[in-house]
Amino acid sequence: MLRSALLATAALALALPAAAEISGGKVKIAVLNDQSSLYADITGQGSVVAARLAVEDFGGKVAGVPVEIVFADHQNKPDVGSNIARQWYDTDGVDVIVDVPTSSVALAVNEVTREKNRVFLVSGAATSDLTGAKCSPNTVHWTYDTWALANGTGSAIVQTGGDTWFFLTSDYAFGHALERDTAAVVTKNGGKVLGAVRHPLNNPDFSSYLLQAQGSKAKIIGLANAGGDTINSIKQAAEFGIVAGGQNLAGLLVFITDVHGLGLQTAQGLIFTETFYWDLNDGTRAFSKRFAERMNGRVPTMVQAGVYAAVSHYLKAVDALGSDGDGKAVVEKMKAMPTDDPLFGKGQIRKDGRKLHPAYLFEVKKPAESKGPWDYYKLKATIPADKAFRPLAEGGCPLAG
Amino acid sequence: MAELLGIPPQVLFGQLLLGLINGAFYAILSLGLAVIFGLLNIINFTHGAQYMMGAFGAWMLLNWAGLGYWWALLLAPLLVGAVGILIERLLLARIRELDHLYGLLLTFGLALVIQGLFRNQFGSTGLPYQIPEALRGGQNLGFMFLPNYRAWVVGVSLAVCLLTWLVIERTRLGSYLRAATENATLVQAMGVDVPRMITLTYGFGVALAAFAGVLAAPIYQVSPLMGADLIIVVFAVVVIGGMGSILGSILTGFGLGVIEGLTKVFWPEASSTVIFVIMAIVLLLRPAGLFGRGAG
Numbered sequence: 001m002l003r004s005a006l007l008a009t010a011a012l013a014l015a016l017p018a019a020a021e022i023s024g025g026k027v028k029i030a031v032l033n034d035q036s037s038l039y040a041d042i043t044g045q046g047s048v049v050a051a052r053l054a055v056e057d058f059g060g061k062v063a064g065v066p067v068e069i070v071f072a073d074h075q076n077k078p079d080v081g082s083n084i085a086r087q088w089y090d091t092d093g094v095d096v097i098v099d100v101p102t103s104s105v106a107l108a109v110n111e112v113t114r115e116k117n118r119v120f121l122v123s124g125a126a127t128s129d130l131t132g133a134k135c136s137p138n139t140v141h142w143t144y145d146t147w148a149l150a151n152g153t154g155s156a157i158v159q160t161g162g163d164t165w166f167f168l169t170s171d172y173a174f175g176h177a178l179e180r181d182t183a184a185v186v187t188k189n190g191g192k193v194l195g196a197v198r199h200p201l202n203n204p205d206f207s208s209y210l211l212q213a214q215g216s217k218a219k220i221i222g223l224a225n226a227g228g229d230t231i232n233s234i235k236q237a238a239e240f241g242i243v244a245g246g247q248n249l250a251g252l253l254v255f256i257t258d259v260h261g262l263g264l265q266t267a268q269g270l271i272f273t274e275t276f277y278w279d280l281n282d283g284t285r286a287f288s289k290r291f292a293e294r295m296n297g298r299v300p301t302m303v304q305a306g307v308y309a310a311v312s313h314y315l316k317a318v319d320a321l322g323s324d325g326d327g328k329a330v331v332e333k334m335k336a337m338p339t340d341d342p343l344f345g346k347g348q349i350r351k352d353g354r355k356l357h358p359a360y361l362f363e364v365k366k367p368a369e370s371k372g373p374w375d376y377y378k379l380k381a382t383i384p385a386d387k388a389f390r391p392l393a394e395g396g397c398p399l400a401g
Numbered sequence: 402m403a404e405l406l407g408i409p410p411q412v413l414f415g416q417l418l419l420g421l422i423n424g425a426f427y428a429i430l431s432l433g434l435a436v437i438f439g440l441l442n443i444i445n446f447t448h449g450a451q452y453m454m455g456a457f458g459a460w461m462l463l464n465w466a467g468l469g470y471w472w473a474l475l476l477a478p479l480l481v482g483a484v485g486i487l488i489e490r491l492l493l494a495r496i497r498e499l500d501h502l503y504g505l506l507l508t509f510g511l512a513l514v515i516q517g518l519f520r521n522q523f524g525s526t527g528l529p530y531q532i533p534e535a536l537r538g539g540q541n542l543g544f545m546f547l548p549n550y551r552a553w554v555v556g557v558s559l560a561v562c563l564l565t566w567l568v569i570e571r572t573r574l575g576s577y578l579r580a581a582t583e584n585a586t587l588v589q590a591m592g593v594d595v596p597r598m599i600t601l602t603y604g605f606g607v608a609l610a611a612f613a614g615v616l617a618a619p620i621y622q623v624s625p626l627m628g629a630d631l632i633i634v635v636f637a638v639v640v641i642g643g644m645g646s647i648l649g650s651i652l653t654g655f656g657l658g659v660i661e662g663l664t665k666v667f668w669p670e671a672s673s674t675v676i677f678v679i680m681a682i683v684l685l686l687r688p689a690g691l692f693g694r695g696a697g
Contacts (some may be wrong), residue, residue: 037626040525171670199665200673204621204630207419208665208672211545215412228527231622239532239548239620241539261622263529298524 022065023325024093027318029055029311032084032109033099033124035073038202038228041257043101043124046304047071049294051098053287054311062315063322070094074105076201081105082112089116095324096121096314099307103127103174113138118327121314123306126226126253127177128390131354135397138327140334142355143306144275146178147390149252152273152359152383154185157220157250163189165250166218167196168209168233170225178224178252194218199229206233210240219247226253231261238266255301259376264367267376275359275388276302276343277377283342299374309341310355347385352397359388411544416662422551424658425558426613430631431638431650432562433609436569439582439645440602443493444501446509448635449628450516451607454481455614456623457519460528470533470619477615478608485607489600497599512629519625527624554616561612562651569647578602582645637680642692649692 031051033043048071055067070092074081081100088094089112097113100106101124110130113120120139122130128147130139165186169175175198183193194216197209210233213221221242223233230251237249251258254272278288278299287308291300300308317333318324331353339347344357362377370376392400430452437445458477462468468476488511496503532550539548569575581588581595589595614628621627642653657676664675683691 036520036525038525040520042526044525197669199669202630203673204627205419205423207422207551208416208662209669211412211415211419212666214546228525228622228624228626231527235529235622236620239539239550241546241548245546257524257526261526261529261624263531265531266529 021323021325022063022318023095026065027062027067027315027324028092028094028096029067029069029314030088030092030094030097031069031071031099031307032074032081032088032097032105033071033101034076035071037076039076039101039124039226041261041298042227042255042301043099043303046291046295046298046300047099047123047307049291050300050304050308051311053290053294054308054315058312058315058319062319063324067315074100074102076102076105078104078108082108085109085112086116089113089118095119095327096330098311099124099303101125101303102172103129103177104172106130107134107173110134110136110139113327116327119314119330121307121310123310124303126174128181128395129173129177131350131352132390132395132397135352135395135399137353137399138331139353140310140331140349140355141353142310143302144273144359145354145389146174146181148275148359148388149178149273150182150185151390152361152388153250153252153271154182154222155189156271156361156381157248158186158189158191162220162248162250163191164218165191165193165220165222166213166216167193167222167224168206168213169196169198170201170229171198172201174226175224179222182222182224182252196224199225201229203229204232206236207240209233210237210242214240214242214245214247220250221247222250222252224252227255227258230254231258234262234270235266255303256299256374256376257301259364260374264365264370264376267364268366270364271361271380273359273361273383274302275357276300276305277360277362277379278374279377280360280379283345287343297373305343309339309343312341313337313339313349350392352392352395352400354389354392354395356385356389358385359383412666415545416666417659418545418547419551420659420662421655422555422658423662424655425555426617426631426654427635427638427658428562428651428654429558429613429616430610430635431642431654432565432647433606433613434635434639435642435645435647435650436565436609437603437606438639439647440578441489441493441497441504441599442501443504443508443603444636445603445606446505446632447488447512447515448508448607448610449630449632450512451481451485451610451628452614452617452631453519453625453628454484454515455611456530456618456621456627457523457614457625458611459615459618460530460623463530470615473615473618474612478611481611481614482604482608486600486604488607489603493603494596494600512632516625516629523625525624525626527622527627530618530623532619550619554620557616558613561609565609566647566651634676637676641676641680641683641690643690644693646690646692649690653691 031048096119098121103125106125114136122141123143128145130141167179169179251272259267288299335349347357361381459473462473536550642649664672
């Protein structure tokens with residue numbers, strides 16, 4: 001009697017997880033990014049605020065359970081990042097890790113997430129390997145990638161005559177991927193790469209590298225770096241008369257916070273690709289206003305916008321599924337549902353984890369053209385979603401087949 | 402054109418000059434550290450934050466008070482120096498009798514607090530600061546384009562370094578300082594107000610850091626982290642030169658700037674490490690540093 005009762009209980013217990021089940025009685029979202037160093041304004045607390053806004057807009061609860069948000073600083077170090085990820089998954093009951101700028105850290109977290117079968121929503125990292133050779137059934141790469149940047153900015157510049165290139169490349173996974181993807185676009189469009197120099201991450205003085213770029217006589221100096229490194233490259237290029245000497249700079253990854261930090265006087269005329277700008281339409285403006293109220297007047301970067309949209313879509317999928325325990329199943333659900341949010345519009349997530357939406361080619365306004373704070377960009381071209389990202393077959397992702 | 406080590410000589414000259422310019426910052430910062438260490442026996446980890454405060458001081462004077470670069474060059478070091486004096490009076494003076502480690506921990510913690518406050522207020526991206534009108538443009542030297550502002554930086558840094566060295570080595574005030582470094586009690590017994598001298602020396606060292614910060618503002622981004630990135634390198638410079646050696650810190654500052662500049666040509670990936678490799682070698686062969694006075 002007792003034995004059959006026990007058996008019945010056991011059978012019931014086994015059957016339950018198949019029905020709706022939220023692990024730990026709540027959905028725990030963890031934002032992992034740079035909270036203190038050169039990418040902190042691009043990602044940082046702004047991404048945490050964006051995730052909070054997404055949860056609030058969803059009503060604070062999903063599938064009947066509360067949503068909790070935690071965050072940590074990975075200091076741009078892969079070992080620190082993967083340790084935090086492991087601890088979050090193993091002991092803290094985290095269901096999904098969001099953002100993770102710095103490609104080397106993102107690649108590490110990508111592997112940990114696959115191993116633990118949770119969910120990884122990438123917004124901050126750029127390397128296109130996340131949906132290429134290193135793609136994972138547990139990962140969605142939302143906002144942008146190196147291929148999209150190279151394709152948008154690279155081809156626009158080559159087509160307007162900038163056909164010889166020299167790269168200043170940040171010496172880690174991101175810079176290498178960006179240089180590789182851009183060089184491919186340049187060559188494909190009939191241009192030529194004359195050389196490259198690799199500088200350490202977070203390098204204050206670029207004069208030496210700029211002099212080497214100057215010596216190469218390339219028409220375009222491609223900046224395959226980001227954040228403070230891009231700012232210092234552009235600032236010092238002006239000082240050394242690079243542009244006055246007939247060479248042009250191509251900022252391959254420029255964020256609105258970088259333009260803000262440079263000032264329009266120095267940044268004017270820069271051309272680059274982004275997938276979000278706060279002043280694109282009513283939806284982006286409304287969100288940016290709410291964001292600015294909590295962020296001391298700053299507008300969101302595309303990374304922070306991507307965190308909002310990715311978290312929103314994740315919550316929809318968990319809500320529809322009624323379960324968050326099986327990371328692969330959640331990501332599959334995210335791919336099955338079309339995406340729709342006020343920041344990136346309607347879109348979808350491809351089999352390799354690539355989120356598809358339009359990309360935009362922007363030019364920085366002249367100081368006289370800017371009408372107010374943060375009014376920095378002119379839209380030059382819109383690249384439709386099906387052209388903005390690398391074709392599925394070319395990435396080498398095993399999930400694509 | 403003949404090539405040297407696979408590089409055209411023009412490029413090499415250019416890189417040597419650039420190295421010298423970066424060395425100017427190392428020299429002026431390590432000089433401040435050396436002065437402070439010499440007299441106070443404190444390893445001033447706040448130095449990077451004070452350099453950053455100098456740059457922010459210039460930005461604030463321009464944007465809040467409408468005072469341009471030249472005023473900033475004078476006022477920012479005075480203001481930040483005054484903050485340094487407060488720090489010395491309120492905090493450092495209380496731990497003078499304790500082990501070195503306490504001073505190191507205190508100044509390190511202070512640096513983190515100051516950087517955190519600035520980051521909270523201004524963000525990590527930093528703020529723009531334009532090169533002053535009079536120093537814009539540059540000269541074509543044949544082998545490279547030398548921005549006027551960089552030439553000014555090298556010139557003024559050399560002048561400040563030499564002046565400091567002269568004051569310490571060749572004046573009565575300097576002799577008091579050097580004497581107090583050797584034996585503070587004895588100097589005090591002879592009627593010199595050593596505690597006040599210590600306070601003013603710390604203020605002066607801090608002012609030097611702020612001065613370097615103002616010089617750096619138009620070149621680098623005025624950012625809360627600008628000092629944190631630099632200070633570790635500067636400490637390596639001080640260790641290589643020999644802790645507390647005034648001339649040593651100046652010469653090593655310029656010398657290592659040049660070596661780092663050359664590394665950026667021959668092996669750019671290693672440019673952020675080369676100074677530490679040199680430090681390791683110097684410590685192995687001459688533990689007191691190149692210009693140090695031995696372990697005595």
